[in-house]
Amino acid sequence: MPSASRRKILAAAAALPGTMVAARALGQVTRSADIASFSKDTREPDMIVPLWPAGSMPGGPVPAVTExxxxxxxxxxxxxxxxxxxxxxxxxYFAASNPTGxxxxIIPGGGYSRVGIDRExxxxxxxxxALGVAAFVLRYRLPADRWGDGPVVALQDAQRAMRLIRAGGAGRWKVDPKRVTVMGGSAGGHLALCLSTKVYxxxxxELDAADHLLTRPDGAILLYPVVTLGVGTHVGSRMALLGPNPSPEAIAQWSFDKSIPGITPPILLVHAVHDRVVPVDHSLALFAAVRASGGAIDMHLFEEGAHGLGLRGDPAWPISRWPDLARAWQLRNGLA
Known part of the structure; x- marks a missing residue:
């Protein structure tokens, strides 16, 4: 995105409702006291659930790799x-002790060549x-391994995961199917965006009754997401997803900086202006695309911050209070 266009969007964004641009002048912002504790906690999942019944996984042939x-x-x-x-x-699956339904x-990043487990x-x-929300962390197949279905395999896994969550895991959990958020960071944010837009x-x-359920999430929390695979993209993500010489059609198919369907759920967007891995231009372009479609989006931009910070941000950075902003956004949208 040209710098002049970027300046215009930043200026316009600052004047729009639902948008916050936090500059260095804001000084230190104290996060919720217990946020850092979740990075030090050693609690493991209550359950690991395979996405696909034995012998039914789509996307083959399976590459010759070892997990x-x-x-x-x-x-x-x-x-x-x-x-x-x-x-x-x-x-x-992480069960909430006081579930709200x-x-x-959660879709961690990793540039479509790896998947984070702890951070993000x-x-x-x-x-x-701790907020009463049942959480499910997705470990998805990686297009960089060159599956038969190419970039689609990651979306297959995300769609199947959303359906299994809503189906209740054969009675192993109970959630409100109308209050399921997706949250993703970096390439995981791109996959969350795919899940939110490619709903048809x-x-x-179809494999079973779960596959009758909707894949569209009811809201999306996107942290420093990869949005475009065109000019200014995160090269590693594009290489992993589409290979070394993608066609313009393939780039357009997996980019979200031009147009967004009106059926896209409400979005919360968080990005640091000086992100050195995925430029803030990605979020600016997504904000403009969602606004043009008439969709709902809250964008929070911060002067300081690091890519992939998750809950491990420096407490002196205003961006480190993104969990508080996300919580308020979930409550406002009935997703908590």
Whole structure:
């Protein structure tokens, strides 16, 4: 996006309702006292649920890869697991102790070549649980592994996950099917956006009663999402999703900076202006596209911040209070 256009959208965004541009002048903002604790918590999922019945997974042929988990610790001493070469997609279910009936499907990022587990995944699930929201963390197949169905395999997994959540897991959980949010960061934000816009795309053949249910989420929380695969894209995500020489048609099919269907659910958008991985222009373009479609979108831009921060942001950064903004947004939209 040209810098002049970017300045215009930033200026316009600051003047619109539902939008906040937080600058350095705001100074330190204190986050909710317990936000950081969810990164230090060691609670694992209550249940791991396979997405597909044995022998029924679409998207083949299966690439010759071996699924693995890279288990590391970051500089702050926090666990940082990442799934690679996913061949058995799942949802990790975290039950809320005081459930409200609301649920969230969490889609971590990883550039479509890996899938985060802890940061943007389990940590956010624990936080949502504390608010009474049932949480499901998606471990999806990665287009970078070159599945037979190409980029569609990740969307197949996201659609199936949304349907299984609404179906109740054969009585293993109970959620209100009209209060299911999707939340995704970076490439996970792109997949959440695909789930929110490609609601009429039937990406696989019906398997069971769950596949009669809607795939459209009731709201979407998008953190520093990949929006366009065209000019200014995150090159790694485009390479993983579409390969080295994608056609203009393929780029347009998987980009959301030009037009958005009117059926797209309400969106909460969070991005740092100086994000060095996915430029803020992605969120600016999405904001403009949703506004043009007549859709509902709240956009929060922050001067300082890091890409992929999840709940681990520096408390001195105003962006680190995004969970409070997300909570208020969920309550306002009846999704909490």
């Amino acid at each position: 693995a988990v890279d288990d590391q610790w970051d500089n702050a001493g926090l666990r940082y697991r990442v799934a690679e070469h996913v061949t058995r997609p799942t949802i990790a 609301a649920a969230v499907l 995944g389990y940590e956010s699930a624990r936080w949502m649980n 795309d039937r990406t696989y053949s």
